[in-house]
Amino acid sequence: MSQLATFIEEKRQQKPILSMTHVVYGYPSVEESLSWMERLMQEGVDFIEVQFPFSDPVADGPSIVAACHKALEQKLDVETCLSQLGKIAKNFPDSRIVLMSYLNPMYRFGLDKLAKRAAEENILGLILPDLPIEQAATYQAACKANNIDPVWLVTPVTPPDRLAMLAGQASGFLYCVARSGVTGHSVHENKSHEGKAKQTSLDDYLAQIKQHASAPMGVGFGLRERAQIEQLIGKADIAILGSALLDAYNKGGQEAGIKLIKDLFH
Amino acid sequence: MQSENGFYGQYGGSYIPEILYSSQQQILHAFEEAKNDPEFLAELNKQWQQFSGRPTPLTFCANLTEYFGGAQIYLKREDLNHSGAHKMNNVIGQGLLVKRMGKKRVIAETGAGQHGIATALVAARLGLECTIYMGAKDIERQYPNVFWMKQLGATVVPVTTGAQTLRDALDEALRDWSSSHEESHYLIGTSCGCAPFPEMVAYFQSVIGNEVREQSVAQFGQFPDRLYACVGGGSNACGLFLPFLDDKEVEMVGVEAGGKGLELGEHSIRLSHNLGQPGIAQGFATMFLQDSAGQLQETHSIAAGLDYVGVSPIIAHLAEIGRIKMTYAMDDEVIAACTLLLKKEGIIPALESSHALAGAFKDAPNLPKDSKIVINLSGRGDKDIFNVAKAVQDETFPQFLTDYLASYPTNHADHKEQNA
Ligand SMILES: Cc1ncc(COP(=O)(O)O)c(C=O)c1O
Numbered sequence A: 001m002s003q004l005a006t007f008i009e010e011k012r013q014q015k016p017i018l019s020m021t022h023v024v025y026g027y028p029s030v031e032e033s034l035s036w037m038e039r040l041m042q043e044g045v046d047f048i049e050v051q052f053p054f055s056d057p058v059a060d061g062p063s064i065v066a067a068c069h070k071a072l073e074q075k076l077d078v079e080t081c082l083s084q085l086g087k088i089a090k091n092f093p094d095s096r097i098v099l100m101s102y103l104n105p106m107y108r109f110g111l112d113k114l115a116k117r118a119a120e121e122n123i124l125g126l127i128l129p130d131l132p133i134e135q136a137a138t139y140q141a142a143c144k145a146n147n148i149d150p151v152w153l154v155t156p157v158t159p160p161d162r163l164a165m166l167a168g169q170a171s172g173f174l175y176c177v178a179r180s181g182v183t184g185h186s187v188h189e190n191k192s193h194e195g196k197a198k199q200t201s202l203d204d205y206l207a208q209i210k211q212h213a214s215a216p217m218g219v220g221f222g223l224r225e226r227a228q229i230e231q232l233i234g235k236a237d238i239a240i241l242g243s244a245l246l247d248a249y250n251k252g253g254q255e256a257g258i259k260l261i262k263d264l265f266h
Numbered sequence B: 001m002q003s004e005n006g007f008y009g010q011y012g013g014s015y016i017p018e019i020l021y022s023s024q025q026q027i028l029h030a031f032e033e034a035k036n037d038p039e040f041l042a043e044l045n046k047q048w049q050q051f052s053g054r055p056t057p058l059t060f061c062a063n064l065t066e067y068f069g070g071a072q073i074y075l076k077r078e079d080l081n082h083s084g085a086h087k088m089n090n091v092i093g094q095g096l097l098v099k100r101m102g103k104k105r106v107i108a109e110t111g112a113g114q115h116g117i118a119t120a121l122v123a124a125r126l127g128l129e130c131t132i133y134m135g136a137k138d139i140e141r142q143y144p145n146v147f148w149m150k151q152l153g154a155t156v157v158p159v160t161t162g163a164q165t166l167r168d169a170l171d172e173a174l175r176d177w178s179s180s181h182e183e184s185h186y187l188i189g190t191s192c193g194c195a196p197f198p199e200m201v202a203y204f205q206s207v208i209g210n211e212v213r214e215q216s217v218a219q220f221g222q223f224p225d226r227l228y229a230c231v232g233g234g235s236n237a238c239g240l241f242l243p244f245l246d247d248k249e250v251e252m253v254g255v256e257a258g259g260k261g262l263e264l265g266e267h268s269i270r271l272s273h274n275l276g277q278p279g280i281a282q283g284f285a286t287m288f289l290q291d292s293a294g295q296l297q298e299t300h301s302i303a304a305g306l307d308y309v310g311v312s313p314i315i316a317h318l319a320e321i322g323r324i325k326m327t328y329a330m331d332d333e334v335i336a337a338c339t340l341l342l343k344k345e346g347i348i349p350a351l352e353s354s355h356a357l358a359g360a361f362k363d364a365p366n367l368p369k370d371s372k373i374v375i376n377l378s379g380r381g382d383k384d385i386f387n388v389a390k391a392v393q394d395e396t397f398p399q400f401l402t403d404y405l406a407s408y409p410t411n412h413a414d415h416k417e418q419n420a
Helices: A003-012 A030-042 A062-071 A078-091 A102-110 A113-119 A137-145 A161-171 A201-210 A225-230 A243-266 B018-034 B038-050 B062-068 B087-101 B116-126 B136-141 B142-151 B165-181 B198-206 B208-218 B236-244 B312-320 B329-344 B351-366 B383-389 B397-406 B412-419
Strands: A019-022 A047-051 A096-101 A123-127 A149-152 A175-179 A215-220 A239-240 B057-061 B074-078 B107-108 B129-135 B155-159 B185-187 B224-231 B251-259 B277-281 B284-288 B324-328 B373-378
Touching: A003 A019, A003 A123, A003 A149, A003 B208, A019 A030, A019 A062, A019 A243, A019 B074, A030 A047, A030 A078, A030 A243, A062 A243, A078 A096, A078 A102, A078 A113, A078 A123, A102 B165, A102 B236, A102 B277, A113 A123, A113 A137, A137 A149, A161 A201, A161 B312, A175 A201, A201 A215, A201 A225, A215 B397, A225 A239, A225 A243, A239 A243, A239 B062, A243 B087, B018 B087, B018 B165, B018 B198, B038 B087, B062 B074, B062 B329, B062 B351, B074 B208, B087 B116, B087 B129, B087 B185, B087 B198, B087 B236, B107 B116, B107 B165, B116 B129, B116 B142, B129 B351, B136 B142, B136 B155, B155 B165, B165 B185, B198 B208, B198 B236, B198 B312, B198 B412, B208 B236, B208 B373, B224 B236, B224 B351, B236 B251, B236 B312, B236 B373, B251 B329, B251 B351, B251 B397, B284 B312, B329 B351, B351 B373, B351 B383
Parallel strands: A019 A047, A019 A239, A047 A096, A096 A123, A123 A149, A175 A215, A215 A239, B074 B373, B107 B129, B107 B185, B129 B155, B224 B251, B224 B373, B251 B324
Antiparallel strands: B057 B074, B277 B284
């Protein structure tokens, strides 16, 4: 069975919902991002999702885009990042790390090598939002060979048959995007052109996914309030906190970030 | 050119966030149906003719031919399209498709503003809401185009992320589309992006080459021996070249922007001299200008329409298999070619198109006297007035600007009184 799914199921015996907190590697500097990851681990988050920056992160909103561009003012290296994350993973055996990036920097590094090195550093899941499952055969095979999981995304507008296919192939966990748009407070939000047709409630959406998914479910995009986390309890396994945490960190540093996590996951 | 499941060799494909899957499929099917629907094609031809002025002429250049003493030089006059560039061919096509899909809003990226204006024109005509993403730096450099977009009723959104140019505008357009896909169509301006955009844009632009097939036979009794086109995203090149793909004797030359030099950041050469590398970004696989870690890099060209970091997967593939020969022209050669066309033929070329001229002018003297070459004059140069004035160091231009400013009513109080 998937190492990631096993970990999630065991942890879920103790907690109604697990936390996954997002950190941009190299933001505002490599040192500070590593220190922030360690702090989060010390505070007992269940996962950190580390984003290796790419110059053109099209699935991300303004907060994360700005952080990625700031981080890229330094030269960042995938291999260095993986070994630094490996150290953190070793020091905090009660939590797990998943790596998120876009295809191009990982493709340059080599997807086979990525799967192998990630596994060696105990990074159990990989998220590549711009790699569609149809193009992913060799990547899936590499993950399988190294006993780590490629994490697939489903969205409220994923057609039913495709949702069944993605959920059926999911291992580790399935990333359920909570709404249309990019991560965080989108600049495009609240405009008249936002789609109104697909207003399935989050509950119905998650129930629909659950029908097809044997893997655990994580929910992300736009989570910022305690009530939203509460709504997920019993319907999903992991709540993923991205831009809201980054915004808090930008406003008040690590302390503000930790406060937000405590408010949301107490 | 038919793709294999969206791929051209190793390039193309659809690498988009999952949220866009349904919209992408919708476009795929709508385009497939539309191009097999005689009514759609009739409407397309009508709009091309009645709104954009097609067919555009194939113009023989007697003076240039004599000047170089080699090949006989013809220009395909895409500059005579409404809006002054080939961009119109694509925008009319996609605009009609938007109506067909029942969407009410279009989103577009623009670098120089040519595609932005073309989109705003068609949106106005078809009654569509229109949002144009444009890098904040490009807005500064190309304000006259921004002015017209706004006058046409479009919303122009300055993009302040990254280098604040075309690549960032494209990212931002994709982000908008991710949240507005149910009502909005992403009207991409060149034959790039996720499938089916490269194929679709190339299809709408192929009207250029299809006309040249007829015109060349009618005017000089054969197909051209060689075709030249500048390559930014690759849409005008696809448009001229693809209809001749199976005519093996027709040679094709694509001209990229050499900019100021071959250092990374100084040019926009993706397809020759090992300057670009294969990559996957902005929804598709192609040759990108990037560093060894896979981060996309800055580009430069005197022609704002050529400084894109990637290139059409169709052109990347045809260059790789040797069907298209790729070359480049430097900024100063481009100005020289532009000036020569002005003086010899009385035609004002866009700086983008002047790259194709510069590429062709290098070869022309060495080609046989009975050979025929067709250069795609993708756009007219009126928009480049500021850049060309600077490049030729026109002495009176700064004075004109100073005088214009002096007489410009900047006082808000005055303005209110006028409106009152
Ligand atoms: C006149 C003109 N020619 C060429 C181009 C380059 O685009 P493409 O390579 O897609 O034809 C542009 C782009 O703005 C343009 O305005």
